[in-house]
Amino acid sequence: MIYKSCKYIQHGIAFRHDAVSICNKLCGTKRYEKFNINYEGDFYKKYIDVRNEAIENCKKGILPHDGCNYCPYVEEKDWDDECKFKEIEITHWVHCNCGCCYCAMLPVTKGKMVKFKQNSPYVKLLPVIKRMLKDGMIADDAFFSVTGGELTVLKEFPDIMKLLLKQKNASYGFCLQTNGIKYEKLLSEALERDRRTSIVISIDAGTREMFKKMKRVDKFNDVINNIKHYLRNTKTNKDRVVAKYIIVPNVNDSKEEIDKWIALCKDIGIKTMQPSIEFCSQVVSPGIFRQKQGELYKYMKSQIIENGFEIITYDFLEEIIKNESFDITIKRDKSAV
């Protein structure tokens, strides 16, 4: 049956720090339905009921949230009835070993570095993933986005990753977002397994001084050494180690700083870059799109391309830049979606 939906409504599940939701897209407006439930036992079976209801509504032309009507991920097509999970987001903790001035988690962490305390209770996802695998509910070609918090400090990360990497007859893709402060060899292993996998590291700076301002820890040299290590440890997927730069107003928002970052990436052998701006507008610049951010974003893109790097961008960020507004719903006609 042909109807408007998205791959997350059809096949997704996002384990967030405060809820389970259909998607975790930060498109400038709230675009997901939270589904508060304990991550226990076979809870995901209840989640499937919620998802089925959402799919039935899509068939009637009603998307889960008003913001979905403007989302770049919506497609109108003949969706299959496959109910296995294919888009899985793992971001159920906020703990981190640094304190970026722009972190999307700031409203939760209040700017503090949140550390796991010994024996502290925290949501454990490993038993849930085990159960989903046992029930055959994870598609063989599923894609996992792992964000957080910082994955290299998540206690159960190595066990989750080892379990996923040892599944026979399956090849999972991963988007592994890390600050690069701590080297994790399982990321290199995942990178070699599936061409879809990428390791994304937000350096946000080309010098140690700027790095300290952005990340609020003095770990620039560790990050650079670890990136080199990831690049050395992959034979064929060097272009899947991605360096990112988030433009933050009044901190790293100048052409000079962007040029320094590009020179650094060239020097260490990075092949692929991701330009970005601070877009969780509640964190740094409440709701206000600054023209300078847009101009610098375009400058950064042009420099990345001119210098022969590959580039990846977020679809919704391109919309924000084009419309010069974080609220991408206001300049688009609903009927045009």
Ligand SMILES: C[S@@+](CC[C@H](N)C(=O)[O-])C[C@H]1O[C@@H](n2cnc3c(N)ncnc32)[C@H](O)[C@@H]1O
């Ligand atoms: C919340 S972080 C967690 C993963 C990991 N600790 C890291 O920093 O890469 C997930 C991704 O969101 C990006 N991010 C965090 N806060 C942001 C913000 N306010 N605006 C835009 N991107 C942000 C980070 O650069 C990172 O690529």
Ligand code: SF4
């Ligand atoms: S349409 Fe967009 S916002 Fe809505 S569930 Fe899908 S990805 Fe999320």
Ligand code: SF4
């Ligand atoms: S490294 Fe990631 S989780 Fe940690 S403070 Fe920075 S953006 Fe937030």
